Amino acid sequence: MKINIDMKKLLLSILTLVAFASSSTVAQTTKIDVNIKGYNDSTLILGYYFNQKMLVKDTTTINSNGSYTFTSDQKLDEGLYIIYLDDKSYFDLLIGADQDFSVTTSKTDLLQQMSISGSAESADFLAYQRFLVSKQKEAEPIQEKLKVSNDPQTKKALQDQIAALSSDMKSKYETTINKHPDSFLSIFLKATQEVAVPQMQAPANSSNPDSAVQRMRYDYYKAHYFDNFKMDDDRILRTPLFAGKLDQYFKKVVLQMPDTIIKESHRVIAMANGNYEMERYLIQHLFNMANESKQMGMDAVMVSLGETYYLSGHADWVDDEFISKLQERVDKIKPNLLGQTAPDFKMQSYTEEYYKLSEVRAEITILVFWEPECGHCEKEIPKLNDEVWKKFKDQDIKIIAVYTQWEKDPWVEFIHDKELTEWIHLYDPHNRSNFRNNYDIYSTPVVYILDKDKKILAKRIGADQIPGFLNHYFKLN
Known part of the structure; x- marks a missing residue:
């Protein structure tokens, strides 16, 4: 090899x-x-x-x-x-x-x-490896014949041969794990087995039986996904299987919704059942996955895991510096999580008028933080005007553009040059609104989409993604 x-x-x-x-x-x-x-x-x-x-x-x-x-x-x-x-x-x-x-x-x-x-456990793993290799070699020519065969009887005979090989491998697996109960070999081999989903029948009153069965099978698979993993035994960490299996569950099996992932993260961590090393690994891995995710809304997962396991003092393996930085990060993210009411502010426009966010009436408010000297803003702000404002302005939306700097002239010049005068343009020259902390503004541009009650529907979304989001929103509402 x-x-x-x-x-x-x-x-x-x-x-x-x-x-x-x-x-x-x-x-x-x-x-x-x-x-x-x-x-x-x-x-x-x-x-x-x-x-x-x-x-x-x-x-x-x-x-x-x-x-x-x-x-x-x-x-x-x-x-x-x-x-x-x-x-x-x-x-x-x-x-x-x-x-x-x-x-x-x-x-x-x-x-x-x-x-x-000198080690029956190690020797039997070697024997199991060899057995699988030999059965795979036997299966290869049969599978090749099966691909090209059109004769029903021949296909049936080939399928029976494959089934017999599968039965042999299952028998070898059961013999090996029964010979070494509770051993690492047994734990490892069990972890290589996929969960078998039983046949299911839709309820008699189901309007769509196929869809009902599909959902029942998914629910069963999700509930039993880790059945073959001994989640309170840290020996399984030292295999090539576990991390990939964990990632697949949270990225492919679980619905990619923050509340669902939060619930499942806590459920899976609890499976460690007090095993220190396993619990530590699960907490670190799931926290890092959420923290590094580019998917909108996953910061809520990071906040939940951070507060539950790190900021609570449960994670005794991290130092004070980590805790301090995490607390600062959570404090900045928490006020602007999806579903939260956007922090209110009062700012002045370039025409010296004052606006309060909560008093701006619209079905949808697009709140964008930007500055004309930002290279990315130079591209995104005109695109926001052409692809969003001009196409949706008749559907009760407003754009509030917050200038993040203080020099008024370049800001006003950009507004007029790019014909953005139909927007509400605000700035905070005396830094009274604390918008940088409240909206976690460390770069520009940053876009938030708010509903009529100023609850956050989306955030950190690109101008080219907004039309699709708004079309979907208005279709549902």
């Missing part, structure tokens, strides 16, 4: 790696003898999977006999490890409870020539 990996970067990561230590580690020794025939006087790296990455645990130079012994005064955290060779070939090595064992293989075929003695 081959993997494209920069060995220099991998070696360099040793200098910065901080091992994700399990609270269950006990003071026992680890001794793993590795012998690779035909491979000597070269670099050997022991790595492990974590958070969709492969991290380095140890590195050494294998001797002239192709041998090396990994030793440690403490047991390694159980998980799926990787042995890398400097020609970029590698093999997976399951390290479970038994950590005094030997691995022998040959450079010519790392997997098929491998043998493991």
